[in-house]
Amino acid sequence: MALRLDQKLYERLFDCVHCGFCLGVCPTYAQLGDENDSPRGRLHLMRALVEGRIEPTASVMKHLTLCLDCRACQAFCPSGVKYGSMIEQVRGELAERVAGASKTVIERLIDRLINDVFPDRDRSDRLMLLARLGQAAGMDEFLEQSGLRDVLPPQLARLHAMLPKLGDRLEAIPVHLRPTCEIRARVGFFIGCVSESMFGPTNRATLRVLLANGVEVFAPPAQVCCGAIHHHNNKPDVARQLARLNIDVFGAIEGGVDAVVTNVAGCGAMLKEYGELLADDREYADRAKRFVERVRDISEFLVGLGIRPPTRAMKMKVTYHDACHLAHAQGITKQPRELLRSIPGLEIVPLPESDMCCGAAGTYNLTQPKMSDRLAERKLSNIDKTGAGVVAAANAGCLLQISQHARRTGRDLRVVHPIDLLAEAYGDDGCL
Numbered sequence: 001m002a003l004r005l006d007q008k009l010y011e012r013l014f015d016c017v018h019c020g021f022c023l024g025v026c027p028t029y030a031q032l033g034d035e036n037d038s039p040r041g042r043l044h045l046m047r048a049l050v051e052g053r054i055e056p057t058a059s060v061m062k063h064l065t066l067c068l069d070c071r072a073c074q075a076f077c078p079s080g081v082k083y084g085s086m087i088e089q090v091r092g093e094l095a096e097r098v099a100g101a102s103k104t105v106i107e108r109l110i111d112r113l114i115n116d117v118f119p120d121r122d123r124s125d126r127l128m129l130l131a132r133l134g135q136a137a138g139m140d141e142f143l144e145q146s147g148l149r150d151v152l153p154p155q156l157a158r159l160h161a162m163l164p165k166l167g168d169r170l171e172a173i174p175v176h177l178r179p180t181c182e183i184r185a186r187v188g189f190f191i192g193c194v195s196e197s198m199f200g201p202t203n204r205a206t207l208r209v210l211l212a213n214g215v216e217v218f219a220p221p222a223q224v225c226c227g228a229i230h231h232h233n234n235k236p237d238v239a240r241q242l243a244r245l246n247i248d249v250f251g252a253i254e255g256g257v258d259a260v261v262t263n264v265a266g267c268g269a270m271l272k273e274y275g276e277l278l279a280d281d282r283e284y285a286d287r288a289k290r291f292v293e294r295v296r297d298i299s300e301f302l303v304g305l306g307i308r309p310p311t312r313a314m315k316m317k318v319t320y321h322d323a324c325h326l327a328h329a330q331g332i333t334k335q336p337r338e339l340l341r342s343i344p345g346l347e348i349v350p351l352p353e354s355d356m357c358c359g360a361a362g363t364y365n366l367t368q369p370k371m372s373d374r375l376a377e378r379k380l381s382n383i384d385k386t387g388a389g390v391v392a393a394a395n396a397g398c399l400l401q402i403s404q405h406a407r408r409t410g411r412d413l414r415v416v417h418p419i420d421l422l423a424e425a426y427g428d429d430g431c432l
């Protein structure tokens with residue numbers, strides 16, 4: 001039976017003129033050199049599936065599921081092919097057909113974690129509390145030294161290996177923060193769900209940088225997950241409901257805000273897609289468009305506002321990795337570098353293939369471990385070539401992926417968000 005694809009998207013499949021320009025930027029094509037694992041080849045497969053000319057055989061599925069949805073091809077395509085929406089819809093439909101079929105208990109458990117636990121800040125927080133207790137009791141070392149980790153189901157072992165060292169549990173983010181100096185802007189801060197549980201210090205660093213730049217911050221506690229996980233896992237209704245909630249919550253900030261700011265590229269890309277997601281919702285379509293106009297990545301916001309340069313020098317060599325959801329999905333590449341350049345003393349060295357996916361790609365590192373590892377190793381070899389001891393990336397998934405592989409391969413590499421470095425450079429300066 002032919003696959004369904006939204007009629008407008010189906011028509012846009014014909015935008016592809018088969019020029020092949022996208023082949024050079026596709027990570028899976030770079031690794032495998034197989035046309036079926038290139039954007040052009042996958043578009044061809046999708047069209048044949050929708051027109052009923054081929055069946056979703058195991059081999060066809062393999063080529064489609066190996067795509068990282070990194071959108072490098074979309075950003076590069078001169079014909080404006082909407083590759084991301086197409087692959088997401090096609091994979092969603094294929095997943096629906098095989099839903100529930102032949103899933104193991106572990107796969108169901110992982111699904112549950114990804115779809116129901118990580119996107120819920122309270123549940124995610126409780127899970128991280130357990131992880132903290134385990135780390136404090138030496139569970140990581142025990143699993144490692146006893147060899148028990150090797151007998152865990154592979155996906156669970158990978159999840160465990162990805163977990164960073166969790167510091168102390170942090171106080172909840174204040175609902176309202178005012179800088180001590182003149183206020184230059186008012187923003188709503190998007191806290192995130194699992195990123196707050198794992199990268200809480202980066203959220204606090206972001207708040208300090210905003211205050212140091214004279215920004216008043218509102219962080220409404222009723223905000224929810226951006227919906228990216230559900231959107232990419234074929235649960236559009238859940239994603240839409242979360243989008244409506246966030247639009248309501250940020251819209252209710254008294255006096256309004258100039259921007260809604262996030263420090264996670266994946267969340268930012270999703271928040272900016274609310275207009276498209278709610279385009280057919282009569283009540284929310286216009287509100288979603290207005291909301292999207294105000295969404296900013298933290299680097300985009302600060303550069304737009306004009307960064308107050310920090311005074312503390314940071315003597316270190318840093319390289320910068322472009323997260324796919326920042327560079328390809330949002331077109332933001334200059335601003336994070338500008339943010340780093342504002343730090344005195346920092347030596348910034350260019351990273352070869354900086355905008356090639358590191359293999360994190362949401363849950364890809366769990367579902368496609370081999371390709372994910374190959375791309376992580378490619379990223380780390382490129383980082384090695386720079387001689388930098390620090391790599392900065394503006395997405396939680398990239399931070400987890402790069403640091404986990406650096407640990408696993410015994411590299412001495414500090415992996416940080418650019419905002420962490422900027423906050424360190426401010427120290428107690430500014431309007432804190």
Ligand code: SF4
Pocket residue numbers: 015016017018019020021022023039040043073076077078079080081
């Ligand atoms: S997707 Fe775009 S860049 Fe790639 S072959 Fe088609 S038209 Fe060319």
Ligand code: SF4
Pocket residue numbers: 025026027028029037038039042066067068069070071072073074083
């Ligand atoms: S989204 Fe990324 S992995 Fe998928 S076809 Fe495009 S460039 Fe290749």
